[in-house]
Amino acid sequence: MAEQKTQNSKVTELAAENKRMHIMAYGLMALLFLVLLATVLRQFALTSILLIVAILYQMFIVRKQQKSYLRKCENTNLELTTLQKLDGVKIEEKPEDASEAEFLEAGLFPFVPKTVRFFKSITGKKGAFHIHSTDCSAAERQHETGVAADIVTGNWTQIELPEDTGLHVCILEDGLFPDELRKEFYEGQKLVELPRPEGMPGTLHLYAEGPDVPLPGGAFFQKLRSFAAYTPGKLVARIQGDTLDVFIRNRFLSSSFSVREPLTKEELLRDPFPELDHILELIPFLKG
Known part of the structure; x- marks a missing residue:
């Protein structure tokens, strides 16, 4: 029973983290939309600033969190399967x-x-x-x-x-x-x-x-x-x-997991x- 509870808890925890990944992705899409809008309005200085912000956001926030999430999926998978056999x-x-x-x-x-x-x-x-x-x-x-x-x-x-x-x-x-x-x-x-x-x-x-x-x-x-x-x-x-x-x-x-x-x-x-x-x-x- 305790083992079942642990498994369900891990699934819930990772599902919540996956939801955060999606919110971050929507944030990136919003930034890119603003870049497009600024370009259409010929606000080139603003376009450059927003584009730099979007790139930095993708590289140092979204990508970092995605790697952390996938690593947590891999390690949790190992902990509940392969590592159960070892001390x-x-x-x-x-x-x-x-x-x-x-x-x-x-x-x-x-x-x-x-x-x-x-x-x-x-x-x-x-x-x-x-x-x-x-x-x-x-x-x-x-x-x-x-x-x-x-x-x-x-x-x-x-x-x-x-x-x-x-x-x-x-x-x-x-x-x-x-x-x-x-x-x-x-x-x-x-x-x-x-x-x-x-x-x-x-x-x-x-x-x-x-x-x-x-x-x-x-x-x-x-x-x-x-x-x-x-x-x-x-x-x-x-x-x-x-x-x-x-x-x-x-x-x-390492198993293959997705943030999708x-x-x-x-x-x-x-x-x-x-x-x-x-x-x-x-x-x-x-x-x-």
Whole structure:
């Protein structure tokens, strides 16, 4: 009952803020009408003043409030869905504890140096697991002209496990990035592609330091296959001792909202990143 009350309260609060956005938009329209009227009356000095006021009003008041409203919609959506699964949660618009060096260390896919950008992020705990998940982007490769192109966007989730799994493997899905880049990238990390073990589908590639290293059991690969079939984004998962890193292309913590219409309860309670559940469900299967 209390949860239902909280949800209704959030919807009411955001609806009121959406109404304020509309009032501001009407104010801007009124200013533009005055600009037009002053122009018709050939009051050019007044036209210039009103036009400057309208531009400043749009840039520093309307736009700022719209950004604030959309951010509040995104964060409220996360708080009532994804973050309900975690303890000690924190939302950041640009994470302070994520760096390009850490992303490089995760070894998920190739990218052009100094092109990684981080956006909305969450941190929290699920039992003994520490979770950090952030939306990010990077230039996959650089064209001969020197202009970075082929931008990859998606979500990077890193889970710190309470103990070392003894595993050092990387599994990625076909189509995440071009084959020539894949081979060059993993060979550069001294990883070799291994034959697919029993239970691993043909759409996945397995990389490790050699043929005799420990591997997850067949149940893990079956779980990963169902995960890959569920999410519309291509994924890569890398296990390095006590850390599990997963990148999913074109999947994000931030949902898309609009200031045109008030946020409905259904939109507010739609989980923007259900993939987090699937990532957590992989963990029990890491050890054979």
